[in-house]
Structure formats: structure tokens, C-alpha cells
Amino acid sequence: MIWHIAKKDFLLNLISARFIVGTVLCLLIIPFTILINLDDYGTRLDEYHIKTVEAKNQLEQTRVYSGLRPVIIRPPNPLSLFSNGIDGNVGTRVKVDFGNIPALPEGKASQRDNPFLNSFMSIDFIGIISILISLLALIFSYDVFTREREDGTMKLSLSKGISRPAFMSGKILGIILTLMPILLLCYLLSIIIILVSGHTSFAPDQWVNLVFLFVFSILYMLVFILAGAFISSMVKQSSTSIIISLLCWIWFVFLTPALAKNFAESLITIEKQDNINYSLIEINREFWDNLHNEVSPRIEKELGMYDRDRSYWHASGGQDGFFETSGTARDVMEYERRMKAETEPIRIDDADKKWIIVKNRLDDLYRQKRLQKNLLMLSPTGMFEMIASSLCQNDEKALDEFMEDVREYRETLIRHFETNEWFSDLRYITAQPEDEIASTNEEKNRIAATGQVPDSWSNQNNPVLDLEGVPMFSHASTRLLPVLLHQSLLFIILLLVICSVLTILIAWSFNKYDVR
């Protein structure tokens, strides 16, 4: 009997104007959205390839250990074609620097805003689905009972000896059957466009994630169908029902997520990036003061270099500890080697001090995000977007895991340097063959005066590092589905609870519904 009512509603809905309009809207908006996202994904993929090649080339051209500062590029996730998540808010490039523990990738990340907070107005597949499907669900369900009452068909149906729960179930099943093809069409259309475009393909685990995304889309759709049906069971007129339904839709789809972001930003204040930068500069200043006022004079004294000329033939360096020289006299090189051997561990210790400051701010950003997530429990749309973002691995957890991997890799690299005593190795500062290094400054000047300096006196003529055995960063495999589901478990349970509560409420309300 339930199936019979559902079939009738399905057939009637199929020839209704709202079904045709809904389908046409999906056919227009979904390909448009996917094409925009494909274009964006293509750009990000190209950028990733270019930056990765640049980083690889740069690493392969490194001649000294102090220049061994790998750059890691975060690849775009093919599932970001469905949900942008926070990917659009953060950069993709992380430099493994011994003087700093990286908190977030460099790039687009704003210095002042919290990149973890989603705006919920991004044009992506999930954003469109969350707006379109919820609207269609309400449009099909707002008059599920009122229309039958107004048309007098409810009296006739119930006079046939069918129970109210069966009638109610049939009507709701009818709407589900009507909307399922639209939802399926949206997914199939998107997947076909993506695959035909040739920009990317999906790994088996990503296909599984997509299936789950579809399942949760059904759950999300069900929430709005049940909400519309509940409203319909509470009022007598369809006109009243549509007004209440639309108000609920605006509240849950637009206002609650927007308010969640604003509340999170206002309730938890974040230390200004300028203040953080000031503190970091202070630590750097102390480092350089220590280097110039204590370490350098002491080493100069130990090496007896106070009164000696300390000129360099070819040298280059940077704030990150990189220093490379060639053609410079051995005693000066020894001074530099000693300097690095002593200051690099200090630089690493300072990075830990800086990390405490940076991490405090990072923790605040995560606290804001957690608060936003808690507030989003008030909106099915917010919950759905959180689940989607987790399944598409574009949420703050995915980013945090990536950054954690990068930080772990940095530790591994430091340990490798320490184990192999590279900080105190002459190769830390020069790639010049030892037998071609002038023993003293005088000898260097004498050779220079002949005008026939060896090629090795120029940095770029010296051999590059053999990177074999140097730990390399490898992108961790994507999180497994059970992990992803576990991370969204609260939202999933909440959506299920909302569905159950709404079903009970409809059953209660429709049981005393005045069919006259």
C-alpha cells in the first residue's frame, strides 16, 4: 500500500512543473559549477606540477648542506572538484626550514583571517547541491499533506481503510523517489564531465568516498523532505506551509552557517599576525645578537683571527641559515664552519621557541574552527558541508595531517643532519674540493693576483650534493574511509537523529491531522 501511494506521487511529480524546473535547474547549474571547478582544479594542478619541478630542480642543484632546505608542495585533491573545503583559503607551498617550524602552507593564506573557517558561499558542487536539493526537497514536501487535504483526495484515500502511518510513509517515499533521479543525475553528470575532461581520474578509495558522499546527500535531502512534511502536517493551508518552509530554508541554509562563522570569529579572538611577527623578529634579533656579540668573537678568538683579514672570494647566503662560499681561504672557511656548527643547533632551538608562539595562534584558529563546527550542528546544511569536506579531504584535519607530516619530516631531516654531523661538516658551507682550497688568505690573494683562479672558486662550478640517503618527503596516503567517517561521526549521527525525530514528529502530528 505504501509503495502504491509512493508510485502515484512519483508519477504525478514527474509530470509536475516543479520537477521539470528542478531538473532543468540542475542540468544548467551543475555542469556550469563543475566546469568552473575543473578550470580551477586544472590551474591548481598545473601550478602544483610547475612548483614541484621547481622544488625538485632546486634541491638537485643544491651544493652545500646549508642549502638543503626542501620545498614541499601540497597536491590538489581530485575530490576538491566536489567540495572546495578550506583548500581555497590556504596555500600549497611549505619550505622545510630549520629556523622555523611550519604552521601553515605559504601562499594565499590570509595573515589576518582564519583560513579554517568556511564561508559556505563557495561555488562548488556540494555548495550547489546543499542549496538546490534542500530547496527542491522543501518545494516537493511543503504541501505533501495540505495539497491532498485541499483537493479532498486525502479524505477519499483515508476512507479506503489505509492507516495514517502508511499514508504518510507512502507520501514521503514518493518524494524521495522523485528527488532521487535528480540527485543521481547531478552526481552522474558531474562525474561524466570530470572524466571526459581528462583533467583527473579517481583512485578506488576516492570512488568509495564519492559513493558515501552520495549516500550522505540522500540523508541531507531526507532531512529537508521530512522538515517540509512536518511543516505540512502542522498547518492546514499550503500557502502557510510554503512561507514557513522557505523561512526555515533561508535560516538553515544561509543564515545559520553565516552566523556560525561570525560568532566563532567574534567569540574567540585571535592574536594579530603583526604581534606574532614582532615576537618572532625579537627571537631572530636575539639570535643574531648572540651570533655577532658572543659566538663570533669567541670563535675568532679561538681561531686567532682577530687581526686577520676575513675576506671571501665568492659567497652567498640567506636568513634561513644558508651559506655557501668558494675560493675563500681555509681559515675563514673554518671560522664559518665553526660558526654554523655552533649556531645551527641554536637556530633549531629558537625554532622551537617560535613554534610555541605560532602554535598558540594556530590553536586559537583551531578553537575558532571547533566552535564554528559546534554551531553548525544547528544547521543540516552546515553538517552536510562538514561531512562532505571531510570525505573530500579538504577540511582542516586533512591540512593539519599534512602539516604534521611536514613537521615530522623536518625532524627526520634534522636528525639525519645531526647523525651524519653535517652541521659541523665543511660541506655545510662549501662544495669546493678540499685540495683546491687556499690554505691562507695570503695564498688566496696570490693566486687571485695571477688572474688564473680555479673553476672551483666559483660556487656554481662546484659539484651538487649526492642526495642518495637523504630523507625525502613522501605524501602520506589519503585517510581511510573509516577514519573519515569517524571524524564526521557526530554530524552523521546528528543527521540521523534529526531524521528520526522529524519522522516521529510527523507521525504524531499527522495522526491528529484534521483531514476535513
Place this chain on the structure above:
Amino acid sequence: MLQAIDLSKRYEDGVLALDALNIEIKEGEIFCLLGANGAGKTTTINLFLDFIQPSNGQVLINGIDASKKPLEAKKHVSYVSENVMLYGNFTARQNIDYFARLGGKTNLTKEDYYMHMREVGLQEIAFEKKLKTFSKGMRQKVGLTIAMIKDAPNILLDEPTSGLDPKAASELMQILQQLKEQGKSILMCTHDIFRAKSIADKVGIMKEGRLVMVRNRKEFLDDDLEKIYMDYMQEMVSAG
């Protein structure tokens, strides 16, 4: 058999819509309830169909209490409403098929539906036409087909001739006569005293929720039913 025993209904707003109604409609009997708007006729039908709960008394359909075992009771009753709206985008046959299946008739063929539609006088050309193109009389016939297909021993009709032209109303009366001859118990609520007089075995006049007069066919043919009814109506107008 349809029975109302001391049946009363007081709505939540305090209005007493039905006051201790007692009627009994036997097999092969047509009972017409006459009365002005608000007299309690539709309330009586709604109580038989368990759309509302009685404040007092019992509604029995073939001896089954409709408020205690509504699903069981409704198996034995068919209903034709005042405005048979049905589903405008379905054809007459699709509408009949849907409601027939709801009523538990799942093994009927297209030909069975056509046969029943012919019986109520619906033109063949209308069988597969969408109901939204139908006149009220045609829709009423479809509604009657739905009621007939259920083949329940009792039939409730709420203002079935309202808005019908004389020819359509006359055809409807003929069909009801046939149903009566088949042994159905029929309760028809109507304003249409002339149709009631032509077909009813018993007539009851309702006024402000009370059944103020019941006459069997012989009695109301001997008496001047129109006059009695108009007198009651006049009393109402005067009281009002």
C-alpha cells in the same frame, strides 16, 4: 448496516455539532439526511469515516465500531464526497485504479475499470482523458465508480448532487437505485429534498446537530415533505 447510537460530537471550540443522533440504515435501504449548512450532516459522515472522534455514542459499520476499529470498519464502507476532485493529471482510469488498489482491489484489469465506468454512464472517450478536463458531473461519476469498485456493503454520500445539472443528478439517482437493489446500505446527506424524496426509503431532517424528524417513505409521501422541511428551515431562519 450503518448505525449511529446516541452519537454526539462537541468540537474543541465548544460547538455541539451533533447531539445524540440515532439512526439505523439496513441493507438495501437509502437514508437521506436533510438539513441546512451546519446542521451536522457532514459531521455524521466524518464520524462514520473516523475523521473525527465522537464525544459520545457509537458509530457502527456492519457492527464494527468505527472509532475503535477504524481500519476494519472502513473495509465495509465506500465514500463519495461533495466535490470529487481526485488527481487532475491522472486519467479517469488511473484515478480509479489508484483508489481501487487503496481499497484492496489489486487484481482488476483495464477492462474491469472500463466496465464500471460504462455502468455509471461515463462516455468511453473520457476513460483515458486527464481528469482536469472533466466537468463536475463527470468527476462525480468517476467518484461513484471508485465507490462501486470497492463493492462495500455500505455507501456514504456527502451532497452528491451539489452542482450537478438535472440530467447528471438524475443519472446519479438511477445508479444509487441500482446500488440499493444490490443490497447496499446508503446514507446520503443532501440539501436536495426533491432527489431525496425520489429515492429515499427514509428521510431524516437535522437541525442544529439534532435529528428532529425521521419519516419512512410511506410517511413522507403521505405528508408534504417539502412543507415540513421548509417549516423547519423557516424556524431556523426565524430563530437566527
